[in-house]
Amino acid sequence: MAATEKTPAIPVLILKEGTTRTRGREAQRTNIMVARAIAEAIKTTLGPKGMQKMLVDSFGDVVITSDGATLMKEIEVEHPIAKMLVEVAKAQDMEAGDGTTSAVILAGELLKNADELLDMNIHPTIIVEGYRKAAEKAIESIDKHSKEVKWNDKDTLKQVAVISMGTKSAYIAKEMLADIAAEAVLSVAEERDGKIRVDIDDIKVEKKEGKSIFDTRLVRGVVIDKEVVHPEMPKRIKNAKIALIEAPLEIEKLEFDSKLHITTPEQMKEFKEQERQLLKEMVDKIKSVGASVVFCQKGIDDVAQYFLKEAGILAVRRVKKSDMEKLAKATGGRIVSNIKDLTEEDLGHAELVEERKVGEDKMTFVEGCRNPKSVTILVRGGTKQIVDEAERTLHDALCVIRNVVEDGRIVAGGGAIEMEIARDVEEFANTLSGREQIVVKRFAEAIKAIPKILIENAGGDTVTLMAELVKRHSEGEETAGFDPFSGEIRDMMELKVIESARVKKQIVKSASEAAETILRIDDIIAAERLKTKEKGEKSGET
């Protein structure tokens, strides 16, 4: 400490050769331009009439999608600001399961307006402050205009999922998947501290190619993608007592003296016999605590398999760690790492453990678990693409349903809620003055981009239809929105275009935070790109 106090800090910034530096307004302009370019690129996918994008990666693999989250993940962007927006989309998808396109569009729109405000010589700090206040108002407004739903109102939950899935693709199975997703979420929902909570991780999604998407179903229990290890073991055990073992049912080489030399057939025999004895002891232990089923995370030696079979125990090996944890939660069992420590209390319980043929493979079903809150969605479909897409779609459906179950609020879609937000934020702006007022008004304008783009993407006349929307909302029609199918302004509640309030709030949060972060940057210091090295790597040279 003392030493540094004597030598005053010299503010020297030494930049490497080739480093470029962009400062002030120029830096802001560049960053805003990049963000807007991204928003422009994805805006045509918004809504049920949005277009699809075809992405071809460097390996020639093709993805066709209109899902914002998938798009943002798949496009390989270079610029750090673009990368940031990709992160925004990912966060939105993780948090809310929907609303990624809207979040990126809103961020782009907020930045476009900020660019104009900067041109008017309004300081970025004032813009950031104004946007922040406006975002708070917007969130209040969503609360104000949202409608309460009972957490177990399955039809409403299903409808929210149908609307959310409706914009991904002309998804044939959406009604059915929405139904399964709603059922699954309701099965795992539980009350904690007076609130309904849903842990999506309690719902296991297991994919298996074969049959059709319409054979996807909900299993009340855990499905393990593994078969019973030995063909002569029982394939069906009722009232199963389940041992969950983390350790291998094998003799690990290290357990023996490493200097062991086998020179004669007798020694070999003795060695084998010893090994056999150890394995038998393991199985005897399992038998003695009364287990009738074994799920082992590691391997099971042939000899151990034989003893288990002799004992009439159903055993499954190489079960994934995550599946072991699900089994523990579902059956009330405890995962044991050392077989010697296994006791009766460690055993889990299920009414039925059974191996069943699913498609080409055999899977093990654990049903009627002690904890009824464990379910598996077994996804079927003709091809890998179909099951993969179904899995993605299901994940989003589960998320949006969880949102509504947990927060109990929905809003009208089709741009209706955005029109109300804009009205409230505008009203708020009128209580302010000067530059702050201008900034908050621009935020309100940005929100209206959502209905406007919905209209645009359906080929509607934006000027006339936006004017009609404004008029009807000013006349108190809170749920008037744009119907892309008829091309008219209609009551979204009547059309059952309902969405999760939480998704909408998250859109406002993600977008304004992203805009804020970008606006706070006024200096870009970029190192020289390692072009030569990259080239070399790609062509396999050094």
Ligand code: ADP
């Ligand atoms: P995001 O990634 O933002 O969810 P989407 O492409 O899913 O983007 O589009 C969502 C928007 O489309 C929302 O504003 C929603 O209200 C609107 N929307 C979805 N389905 C309908 C519908 N049937 N009628 C009118 N608007 C709809």
Ligand code: MG
């Ligand atoms: Mg969506």
